[in-house]
Amino acid sequence: MRNSKEESQQAAHGGVRTVVVPAAGMGTRFLPATKTVPKELLPVVDTPGIELIAEEAADLGAERLVIVVAPQKQEIMDHFGEFNVLQERLLNRGKEEQAEKVSRANELIDAVAVTQESPLGLGHAVGCAEPALDAEEDAVAVMLPDDLVLPIGVMDKMVRVREEFGGSVLCAFNVTPDEVYNYGVFDVEDAERDIEGVEVKKVRGMVEKPAKEEAPSTLVATGRYLLDRAVFDALGRIEPGKGGELQLTDAIELMIQEGHPVHVVVHRGKRHDLGNPGGYIPANVDFGLRDEKYGPALYPALKEILAEFEAEHPEVLERGQQG
Ligand code: UTP
Secondary structure, eight states, X not given: OOOOHHHHHHHOOTTOOEEEEEEOSOOGGGTTGGGTSOGGGSEETTEEHHHHHHHHHHHHTOSEEEEEEOGGGTHHHHTTSOOHHHHHHHHHTTOHHHHHHHHHHXXXXXXXXXXXXXXXXXXXXXXXXXXXXXXXXXEEEEEOTTXXXXXXXXXXXXHHHHHHHOSEEEEEEEOXXXXXXXXXXXXXXXXXXXXXXXXXXXXXXXXXXXOGGGOSOSEEEEEEEEEETHHHHHHTTOOOOGGGOOOHHHHHHHHHHTTOOEEEEEEOSEEEETTSHHHHHHHHHHHHHHOTTTHHHHHHHHHHHHHHHHHHOTHHHHHHHHO
């Protein structure tokens, strides 16, 4: 699964050389931890979210991560540095497995930083990455490090859709009608043609956090984008939206209005939102249960915690039965 830096570079395809990872947000939903620890460094079991994203980018065949960091969050980049002293110490003690964990992030992919001076929104953060792109890059991938889209591989499908239809390609996830109010919701129609093995739709528009009755579908945006370079021009022309922030979805909406083709790949897998404790905890349980080392003990421990909780709160069982 894990590509080395060299393998990724050989495998670079579909024009995705660079993956932009916006990581300059304030992480307010994760306070107090994020007073001093960037949320992108919080671990899922033992691996920071940003390293999971680096792994996904390397699997896609990208050559480098452009990580958008805040002035006070530069330590995110340290994670991709070299730790020669630590590694040597571990190797001297016969701890090869741990030494491999130390070097992995650095070996996966080249990571460079661009600074977003103040948190003016996701759209603004993506815009900050433009000067880091090469002139011949006509598309860029964006992966949000607090959004795990599983199993890994949806961006490969998005690359295929761009090869077929051009323009920009987003990733959609199906939720229940009661959940749409939390998300950017897609208004879609059938795509011009089918692509084997990919559920693809053409996007007519997007509605940000609609009421259930006003939602055009139950397909919502996830943190994976394959954007035509034209997005930077659109980002330069939008006004601040919700919360005074420059929203990436507003730029995409503008592009759709101007006739730029936008499609979505409907992802039928799993998703974990690492951006708040309510999503982060289940992600850790999910990864923890599947972890060779911790899974076997975690399973009975969780069962015990659940049994104790159910004895104290029998109403949860009734609620569960009601669905
Ligand atoms: P979020 O809205 O999930 O991150 O943005 P946040 O702003 O840190 O979260 P809260 O609401 O305060 O808890 C999605 C991604 O975009 C980045 C974030 O770091 C996150 O990875 N982002 C957001 C930026 O890089 N710059 C911004 O101005 C806003």
